[in-house]
Amino acid sequence: MSLRFRNTLGGALEEFQPLDPANVRMYSCGPTVYAPAHIGNFRSFVFADLVRRYLAWKGYRVTWVMNITDVDDKIIRDAAAEGIAIGTLTSRYTDGFLDDMTRLRITRPDAMPRATEHIPEMATLIATLLERGHAYRTDDGSIFFRIASWPAYGTLARLDPTTQRVGERVETDEYDKDDVRDFALWKGPRDGEPSWSTPIGDGRPGWHIECSAMSMRYLGPSFDIHTGGIDLVFPHHEDEIAQSEAATGEPFVRTWLHCDHLRLGGEKMAKRTGRLLRPAEAYAQGWSPRALRYALLAAHYRAPLEFTEDSLVAATSAVERLSTVLAALDQYESDRLDDPGVAQALEAAHDAFEDALDDDLSIAPALAAVFDLVRDLNRRIGDRSLSSDDARRAAEELRDIDQVLAVMSPDDGPAREVSGLVMTLLEERVAARAARDWARSDALRDDLAALGILVEDTRDGQRWRVQEGHDGTA
RNA sequence: GGCGACGUACCCAAGUGGUUAAGGGGACGGUCUGCAAAACCGUUAUUCUCGGGUUCGAAUCCCGACGUCGCCUCCA
Known part of the structure; x- marks a missing residue:
């Protein structure tokens, strides 16, 4: 079977066909670095990593880009509160984010562009939107995208812009927009705020424009996959599509993939509510990074996932079960002849694993296939019915599968030589x-x-x- | 108010019309073992929130009720 994804755009299950078969291009919305990311954030990054790893496992070459948002209202606010430059604040949390990624075995993206390093690209894009009549200036030097100029607005989120509830929490009058639904491409300069001088004037970028500018810079005007949390569907990704397609006249992204929220106590994990757990806190409580990764990975990406201590207990046992059978296989030796049943079992597990993940990354049946194989192998180890080569091939198969899962080797240098x-x-x-x-x-x-x-x-x-x-x- | 997701065992979670309802965790019992650990075997849902309906047959389709969550505003 072939790989299929549930595309947020349209909601259909679609066969994956890369625009360029030799290079799958994928973009993931990364963190805003004003505080340490919590494990809810990391659910979406582990998910993106699963997509990245699975595509590679399927034989695709993948170019993966993840942005770092290093200028925004909260960053400016927090840096001011500390009396430091925004760069000092953001480099601190960027470093922390990269460390967290490494411990969670998230593949390092091919590029991790920073917003502040791509201001010229954003200005160019905004200039084009102005030229084409999709954007307008206000008196304070800000520039807004005119939603009325883009009839397709709302397609991704399946929202009808004319029936949106506006007025309940209309943005303050800080910026003078023609229409409350219009969104900021560029914010005019203000005292005490960082500002860049560009052909479109002084000021700083709005949030959405960076993802359009940087994804196009590294992946071109049209690319294959864009991932993010479900809460980014609207307005962030809707705005990205509008401003990108209005500027280039080309389809922006082929497949949109969004993962649902991680929950804590029945509600969305979020910084604003304080209802959250950070990776470092989980580790301090004795949980291993790979168990955390497993816990975030083991449920289907489009289903809400309730995070509990029980889920970490289960994850810890599950990953230890995997590394235990690997250690047993590695040390297994026997003069027996090969058992053809082993090769069959390995192939069946491999196929079941692939069939499951091909179906919109159905991780649960994929893991079931792995654990069915583990039980079978443990039985054979107990019976001593394997040959040495059988054991070696079985370990190879498990390690191959772990190229996708990345949970089987213990944390902290498993492959290292013991003293x-x-x-x-x-x-x-x-x-x-x-x-x-x-x-x-x-x-x-x-x-x-x-x-x-x-x-x-x-x-x-x-x-x-x-x-x-x-x-x-x- | 609009849009969307969902309700399966003690917990997590597959299954979307048809033989015994995956898998993981936990618990209990057993095997193996000098002990321990790991592993293996067995037991833990005659039943899928509830009420109707369609069908030879439904957890799976339809209608209704109840309940949970998310987006519509910064948000992974």
Whole structure:
């Protein structure tokens, strides 16, 4: 089967066909760096990473761009409150964001453009909109997009602009718009606010224009996939489409993908309500980054996901189950001949995994296929019915699948060589067990545990794996 | 008020017309083991929010009720 996505634009399940088969172009709305991102934000970034990884796994070359919004009202407000330049504030939170991405195993995008570094591109785009009559200036030097000039406005969000509820929370009179629904492309200069001098005048960009300008800069006027949280559908992405297509006259994005909210206590996780959890806080409570990743990944992206401690308990057990079977396979040895049933099981699991994800990234059946395989492999390990090559191939298959999931290897340097001390202790313990010296054996097990090495005894002898959170280099 | 999503076991979550309702977690029982851990086996939904209807047959389709959440305003 082929890859299909549920396109927010139109709502249909559509077969994915890249505009350029040799290069899938994808853009994700990134963070506004005025505070550490919370795990609700990261749900959308982990989701985008899943799209990116799955496309690559399917054999596509992907160019992935994620913006960093480093100038906006909240950034200006918070920097002023601290008495620092906005760049000082935003570089602080940008660094933190990049660290969080790394720990959550989110692939580094090919480009992460900053808004403040693309002011000229935005000014050019706005100039075009002015020329074409889709934008107008106000007395204070601001420039607005004229929604009345763009009949398709509202298509993405399925909103009828004429019936929008306006008036309840009309923006303050700070900017003098022709129509309350018009949105700011450019904000005129003000005292105490950062300002750039451009051909369209002094001031600073509005929010939506940066994504249009930067996506076009790196991906061209038309590209394949645009991702974001469901709350960006309106007005952000609606505005992006309007201003982009009005400027270029070409279709902006082919497939829009939006993930639903992460919830806490039954409600959307959000900074404004204070109802949130940040990655660092989860780690401080003892949860591992990969368990957090798994918890964010394990539900379908278009379904709301309630985040609870139970979900982290489940995620922790699930990822440990995966790394345990991998460790067992890696250490498995047998003189047996290959069992053709193993190759069949691997192929069946691979196909089921792919079929599930092909269907609009249906992660739950994909994971079910993985865990069905894990149970089968554990059974075979217990029966010693595998050959050494069977075990090696099984581990290879799991690691291949993990190119998409990125949850199987323990955090903190799983692939690293363990120290000579650990190897010596492991050997000593084998000798102690051979001599049935249980006291010595148990003492060595404790010593190894203190070094982050979990030792288990099986019918086939001693088996070990690295404990979560230890790097095994002690 | 408009638009949208949703209600499946103790928890999370697949399944969208037809043999025994995936998978993960938790709990309990068992096997293995010097002990421990891991693993494996078994038990945990005759039933899918409720009430009607269509059908030979529905968790799956239709109507209604109740309940939850989101967007319409900054927001992943």
